[in-house]
Amino acid sequence: MKRYAWLTDLHLNFPGNEPTGKFLDRIAALGTDGVLLGGDISEWPDGPNYLRMMAERLVQPIYFVLGNHDYYFSSIDTVRRYMERLCEEAPRLVWLPRAEPIELAPGVGLIGHDGWADGRFGDYWRSLVMLNDYRLITELAPLDKVARLDKLHQLGDEAAAHVLRVLPAALARFKQVVFLTHVPPFREACWYEGKISNDEWLPHFTCKAVGDALREIMIAHPQHELTVLCGHTHGAGEAEILRNLHVLTGGAQYGAPEIQRVFEWGG
Secondary structure (H helix, E strand, O other), rough: OOOEEEEEOOOOOOOOHHHHHHHHHHHHHOOOOEEEEEOOOOOHHHHHHHHHHHHHHOOEEEEEOHHHHHHOOOOOHHHHHHHHHHHOOOOOOOEEHHHHOEEOOHHHHHHEEEEOEEEEEOOOOOOOOOHHHHHHHHOOOOOHHHHHHHHHHHHHHHHHHHHHHHHHHHHHHHOOOEEEEOOOOOHHEEEEEEEEOOOOOOOHOOHHHHHHHHHHHHOOOOOEEEEEEOOOOOOEEEEEEEOOEEEEEOOOOOOOOOOOOOOEEOH
16 A cells, blocks of 8 residues: 655745744655645745755655746746756656656556646636736746737647646556646636636636546546546635546645645555
8 A cells, every 4th residue: 555645735935944844744744655746836946945845854755746836936948947957856856747657556657747727718808817927927927818828728738738648658557547737627626615716717727728638538548547636726626527537626725735635545
């Protein structure tokens, strides 16, 4: 039996170093075989420092994706290049968009991608939501609404292409696969305060391109199981998309990082 702690939307820049250290002590005390970290670790340039702290204080591997906040005050390209170098320096850190399928336990595999809200669910054109993403990330800040949607489509399609490449390879090896991502890939998984987000917010908090890829692949693999772990909305909930495709969305509160769940696999 292997045990893994799932975390998401920690936003460690809010509590700071000392409370973060105590939080990491709680994780260490669980004695798990690994950590699944679902993005929004901090904001640039603090995110890599918190990842280093995790790698130094935890003895197990840390499999992670990034969230939108991890790119704040920088650029997508800069942060991605830095994460590749960081994982080379700290082998316990594994950034999943650059990893092949990983065995978590016998018969259970892990893949992941950051994902990105792609503006395809809800009513993007009527939405008045202006996320800090669109002000604080270099690639998005100068764009008007039309150009921004084109960029969001590009980012969502990039994530979907990764799924279309990696998930079939994982299913060829494992009966059960876990997909770790930041952005909910289905409308039904976009929880906030116990409800599904409305058309004003859905464009900015879901990635339809990834959801379409996941659904297509799992329909073609009815004897396999896929569990999606996501966050981003700060609202906890569960959704069954198909009989073999289940989504867990993690809850979160700024300044109070929590352990979402401890999974046991392979027993």
